[in-house]
Amino acid sequence: MASKVTKVYNVTLFKRLLQYIRPYKLVFYSTLFFVIGLAVFGAIRPKVVQVAIDTKIAVHDYNGFMFYIAIMVLLLVLEVICQLLFIYYASWLGLTVVKDIRVKLFKHMLSFKMKYYDNSSVGILVTRAVTDMERIADIFSDGLFMIFSDILKMIAIGGVMFYLNWKLSLIVFTTLPIILYATKIFQKYMKIAFEDVRTEVSNLNSFVQERVTGMKILQLFTREETEYKNFKEINERHKKGWLKTVWYNSIFFPIAEFLSSITLGLVVWYGGLNVVVDQTTSIGDLTAFIMMVPMLFRPLNQIANKFNTLQMGMVAANRVFAVLDTTSQIDDAGTIVASQFKGDISFEKVHFSYVDDEEVLKGISFNVKSGQTIAIVGATGAGKSTIINLLNRFYDIQKGRITVDNLDIKDVTLTSLRNQIAVVLQDVFLFADTILNNITLNNPDITEAQVQKAAKEIGIHDFIMSLPNGYHYNVKERGVMLSSGQRQLISFLRAYVTNPSILVLDEATSSVDSYSEQLIQQATDKITNGRTSIVIAHRLATIQKADNIIVMEAGQIVEQGTHNELLKKKDGYYKNLYEVQFMKTETV
Incomplete structure (x- = not known):
């Protein structure tokens, strides 16, 4: 050696x-x-x-x-x-x-x-x-x-x-x-x-x-x-x-x-x-x-x-x-530049694994129509967040096909694909910078006036203005100067201000206080209105209005339907999960 x-x-x-x-x-x-x-x-x-x-x-x-x-x-x-x-x-x-x-x-x-x-x-x-x-x-x-x-x-x-x-x-x-x-x-x-x-x-x-x-x-x-x-x-x-x-x-x-x-x-x-x-x-x-x-x-x-x-x-x-010399890039061979998606999404028999021979998704298929809000629920490790990672092409699937507006996402350039999809994660990452720069990510095409207008529309302008220096308040490294709920509100505004065709909310209300959750729910209603939205949530109370609810277990879809339809299924997975959460709420 x-x-x-x-x-x-x-x-x-x-x-x-x-x-x-x-x-x-x-x-x-x-x-x-x-x-x-x-x-x-x-x-x-x-x-x-x-x-x-x-x-x-x-x-x-x-x-x-x-x-x-x-x-x-x-x-x-x-x-x-x-x-x-x-x-x-x-x-x-x-x-x-x-x-x-x-x-x-x-x-x-x-x-x-x-x-x-x-x-x-x-x-x-x-x-x-x-x-x-x-x-x-x-x-x-x-x-x-x-x-x-x-x-x-x-x-x-x-x-x-x-x-x-x-x-x-x-x-x-x-x-x-x-x-x-x-x-x-x-x-x-x-x-x-x-x-x-x-x-x-x-x-x-x-x-x-x-x-x-x-x-x-x-x-x-x-x-x-x-x-x-x-x-x-x-x-x-x-x-x-x-x-x-x-x-x-x-x-x-x-x-x-x-x-x-x-x-x-x-x-x-x-x-x-x-x-x-x-x-x-x-x-x-x-x-x-x-x-x-x-x-x-x-x-x-x-x-x-x-x-x-x-x-x-x-x-x-x-x-x-x-x-x-490391070749670990997603293959960006797409030639189609998507300027604006309608928002029709389709997963067709998608198989995926992070580690060889350990499938996380086992041939799942589902469709989302333009303007619909669908919810994905299931236990930890069921594959919910993986769906979001694949839609954004953070990873490439092993088998199957994912399309948006009948276009295979591999045929669309990475930049234009991700520009049309906004994601609000449970664990919000903020840079050691001002609130404004964390919202715009230094995009020169987004002005402060646009940010303030968007903040007023989703009801969080007053919260931001209550902070020292308002939109120019420095949140320090990883946003430690803000609570988890406040960071979540900033991430909602960051997603909304880009005017995406598709919105993804990944357990966005799972770790916030009741006041912040109320603001987040108002923001959610505003930014999901009229656009295709995918909501991943543990709290079933937040997804009852979804057009379709997909229930996942061990990388497979076990149930689909509206909230009322799923509750009618005898011994259904969703029904059992809802009753457990409802009883906990009653006990509290």
């Missing part, structure tokens, strides 16, 4: 990343130019020092010495300019590429089936879209270009060394293979270590996100101590993952520094003997080599360090691309 992971550190992944640079070729090549400038100007400086010492200082000839000082100053200025431009544009390129990938990733995630989110951790997806993206940016700002820069510096310095004195160069070059081999081993183990680190980071993010979201449940059931212990265990694994990388660093860098110091000592020893004894090496050569040995070994150490950054970025890129 380890060898595979290391080999996956590959050219293919690089090529894929480099595709995102194509729109910014000018910046990319400019950055490479600045990298080359850094290497060239850095390598020339020791040569200028060598010439200045041998031609001026060694012979005590100071005429024209200021010329070499001026050249040194010029080279330093040029090197600083190249360094400044290189750092800025490398970082700019990395951040711009990451922006493009992140936008593409988010757009891709928006089209995933609900099944993908059913099986995925929110914390891990957040890690992919945020933390992993930052690591990819580092590939360009601190990884790829830096490594290229260091390699160029080493080549340029090595060339100048060999040109000045090949004997001293051989002393330096004999230690290079040892460091290169150590770097290769270091890179291999750091790759594996960073895989472990990214896994633990994802687990940590996922754990914290879920516990913060479900904090009320933890406190209600006094699970604070248990979750604290679980967090300590996850955090300990996270720490151990990072410590493994620290351990590899603590071994490699001292070894590299030791070899660099030994090499410098050998150069001084051998070069010094040549200067003093046989004078085959000049003082300028020795001085230049003393300057160049750190200049050669420092980039080599930095390459190893930058490989850390590069490998973390590659691990992150591999995981991000895994999400981008």
